[in-house]
Amino acid sequence: MITDEDIDQIGARPLTTGDWFKVVGIMAIYRQDKKSEALLAFDSLAKFFLPSHPQHDFHWRQKAILAAIRTSNVFQSQKRIVYAGGHTKTSSERMRGYAAKREGIKHREVSVPINAAVTAANPATGRATSSPTLHFFSGPWLAGEPSNDDDKDGHGRGDGPIIVYAHGGGYVEPIAPSAHVALARSMAKACGARQVIFVAYALCPEAQYPSQLVQIVESLRYLLEQENIPPGDLVLAGDSAGAHMMASLLAHIAAPAPYVPPLRPSGQFLAVVLLSPWFTWTDAASLGTSACDFLEGPHTANLVRVLRPRVEDVWCEIVAAPNAHEVWARVFGVEGSGEKPLVKRLLVTASDSEIMHRDARVFAIDYAGATSVSVGAGDSETQFARVRSETRVFAVGRRETHVQPGLDEAVRYYGGGTWRALQAFMSSLRD
Template structure:
């Protein structure tokens, strides 16, 4: 079947756009310097503050359409290939079959699996399957790569597989769900030539990618009509970094809630969350899009994580969130209140006592003091490896 992928709506910048970019640059530098010098993010180190204030200042200074074009001009595949070439990482691609279902008749372009081979001496070394973030709208960014590769090494993985999925608004929900399910199916299928046992697969993702990890797991327990069915199996682990887990507006409007309290601390704002949601068009009545806000969510997650009413689908789960995130309340509910017998670890820069608690349970929620949305990717942009969330993820993976 021929691909019906639509052209991206963001046209190339015009001359006036570039003029405005140049004209606004001095203002950007001034704002960034002031924001950095007078930042009140006390728990963060200087490099973390630098990256956070850079993003906040960038998004409040330059026109959104121009920033969107700059972000989307380089595809996920190009970023991965360039990084692997620069760092001498063996890389190959696998094109997934084109997906279509009776209930969803849009013919999607095929997803692409990027396979990065790592050196591992362990016979039963796992495979890390990673879904990148970006609000379902933006491709994987260059700072993602050192973080993802570090995750692979921490887990002693033999390979990292990154899914290059189709982006909204050209391909809205449930396009990404369909392609993620197809990627998992392909990895486990003997006919694909891979035949990786589920016990050797670690599912991981950040932000929207963390959402997609949840989408796959909920689909296995409660199959979506949009995607092909998956066998009921147990994965080695799942990592959800700053996941977007609830679409309900009530959590955004709650007085004293994290959307209001942290909007001036996080670089991600409610307006941006709304824009991503409008482009993605996730259905708030369906658990595959609204992980903890859809009807019956508690029953589904009790089954996924505890095996209540059926087999457990994942052996161990890590959820991380920064205390400066707009998603803090929703992640607390999803990672704590929604799941009984889960453990919450309060992680701080000031000491390392919390690291030993990461092995206390099968389901761990780590609240990282003062850190912002997907802080490890921000840290990776400046080569900082001592961030709380970064250490939490790496230490936990190393314990598997």
């Protein structure tokens, strides 16, 4: 149940008369020409064309979506509490709608059972954790091929891995198919994946920590034990909060949390992909702002408070928890740990100008021992060859924003630095 305290913490407020005039104006423009994203946020967009703006050389499509996001942030806190209250379509409803409107998608969904006895005493809510839903997407659509009625096996044309994807959104927003599904599909095409599995998890403030940890652990357990998928066939991927969720899963495998039974995979995972991971919790307000990023530290801190995390837990505070270094040494099998790595390959991406860059770098470089590679839209293929060849990579986009590849997919721009790095890494999984 959403409390007044939750509303205060998340920063939601009633829309003022001025806000409503802005809404009417924006919607009028939007309905006039849905394809003109530049008109949606004209005032904000104009700033991107000033020579002094750090992103003035971005593609116009990138500028348009960033301007739209910055404009929508006026109403973001109100929108998020509406999402969390269930007054809009859930992730599962969006996934069903997306699949129904596109040819060549083979879609099935599974509600993952949760042991109520294990989760009945959730320290945040005192209630049992709800079941997550897994959405299996496959078929010719996955490979970008025409639909073929002879494809009866439920898989795409690829014989590559299976991608398990957890979407971002601050743990309060449902999946955005135009960005998240499109991004996962492009990853699948790059590596010839035969299937993408999306995790529809519970959102805050209705479900608080450690609900999402329990859900991702039980989702993977289901895939390993009921779907009989070998760990070596799996690419675990996520962006922002979804990347945090995947990291929490790895931490649980190495050092089991008390909230859910241990999980012991029979082998290494093929790869883990963490896009702009949200790893800063304890001092989120200190993240500040950036001219290149649409996220702001104070609002991020509000989201942290709504999640009601236990920041002493390494499954929550990925980087700054007291035993984080020890746990990640076990996950990545660093020298002296005596452990075999849980994952064969790792890609972490972040912009050098996004507010969450600091802890993403600590995780990738200090904990995982990744090689840092700076990437930009105009870089030669030689730079991206490094991404393909390294076992663990920290791809740093120059002057980009939070989860830039997802925004690029939403506007169908395929030349960004981290987008190209992601494609290079995924294509290397074919080898």
